[in-house]
Amino acid sequence: MKGIKPILINLLVLILAGCGGTEDTTSSQAVDAQTSSGMPRQMMDHGAQAMEESVGYATGVIRSVGDQGNTLTIDHGPFKGDIEMDAMTMRYGVSKDVDVLAFTENTEVAFLVKHGRDGSYRVMALCNTKTDGANCLDAKIEK
Numbered sequence: 001m002k003g004i005k006p007i008l009i010n011l012l013v014l015i016l017a018g019c020g021g022t023e024d025t026t027s028s029q030a031v032d033a034q035t036s037s038g039m040p041r042q043m044m045d046h047g048a049q050a051m052e053e054s055v056g057y058a059t060g061v062i063r064s065v066g067d068q069g070n071t072l073t074i075d076h077g078p079f080k081g082d083i084e085m086d087a088m089t090m091r092y093g094v095s096k097d098v099d100v101l102a103f104t105e106n107t108e109v110a111f112l113v114k115h116g117r118d119g120s121y122r123v124m125a126l127c128n129t130k131t132d133g134a135n136c137l138d139a140k141i142e143k
Helices: 004-019
Strands: 054-065 071-076 088-094 108-115 121-128
Antiparallel strands (some): 108 121
16 A cells, blocks of 8 residues: 555646646737737637637727738727627738728727638728727627
């Protein structure tokens, strides 16, 4: 019986070590909605939505527009609608139907995002809240 006690203790230590510790996943960089490489799991897991399409909307400030106009980095508040996402800065793909030519850095916007089955987040509608009003997306949002 004396020989089993050290084995049990070592087994317990191995099991607890396998549970792992905490990992610092905070970052001041934008989360990239187009790729998961290098993205902490905690930042990309927004619930069980990855398998189904969902739509959400938020307001924020554009931090950068992609060279080809196919991405936007937006510092935004928490989402409303079907997407559960807290405030953060994130890079989004942009739907081909959305014209981003009129938008520049530091433009305050309201935007509608679709979370696709493939896990990507794509801007489906966008408006300037300073020039178009705070409720400029209301016609596109099903409440």
